[in-house]
Amino acid sequence: MKSGVALILIRLYPRAWRDRYGLEYRALLEARQSGISEVFDVALSAMSERIFPTQGGNMERDPGSFGAIVRHPSALIPIAMSLIALSLVVAPIPFHGPPVREPDEGAIGHLWQILMAGQLPILAFFAIKWLRRAPRPALGVLALQVGAVLSAMAPVFYFNL
């Protein structure tokens, strides 16, 4: 079965089910020959799963899925730190106008630096722990974290602070 078709079919299932079985189910679908009967079988099972969820919608997540990994503190904390650092620079703009470069960086500048530098060991811990266990979802989370870091750094470079 083509990867795109498999992805569409898997999206018919409830999120909790996809988080738990999505990865292995996709591997199975991609390995099978596609046919009308297989597509119909998957669609019917997905509908059945939505009407009668396996564990009442409270299915235990696959610990190796993206949804489960991104909820770990080592994944969430760096993203939160970057977003706080971003808000430290961006939030005062509506009230005080664009920030200007000053010889003394001030409390906000120091706080920004602490937040950005402080997340590096957490990022390293996350990468060491999860890249071996679940490479693909971990890379997705790392991309999110890097995106958050870049978004926090963007206004600093933009305003030449």
Add this chain to the structure above:
Amino acid sequence: MRILLANRRELCDNYVMRSTSHVASKDGQDLGHYSDPPLLVLASLASGPKHGHAMIDDIQRLCGTRLGPGTLYGAIARLEQQGWIEPLEPEDRRRPYRITADGLRVLRARLSTMNQFLQAGLQRLEPQ
């Protein structure tokens, strides 16, 4: 267990499963619907851990019935929820499952019941 499992091919040949392709029909007759993909999954895992693709192939070899992927994973999810099978560490993207002690007990009980039914049914077919 081995004696009971020896009857499984015979049992499977006499039923048409829900959401399956019955690819080895002996006489082309539809003998009715018997929905028990979980029993097929348990029987397949009784010979050792397998991932989904291997289970489909094994069940097809076992009794000529090809489970659809949706039906298979519907059964796997419910069997896992009941604690009758358990997941092992994934191999690449595929995750093998194995039958638990509870699962073996349930499979043994179900096959014993079916075996009794089979024996009784065959006896009735014997000329009086």
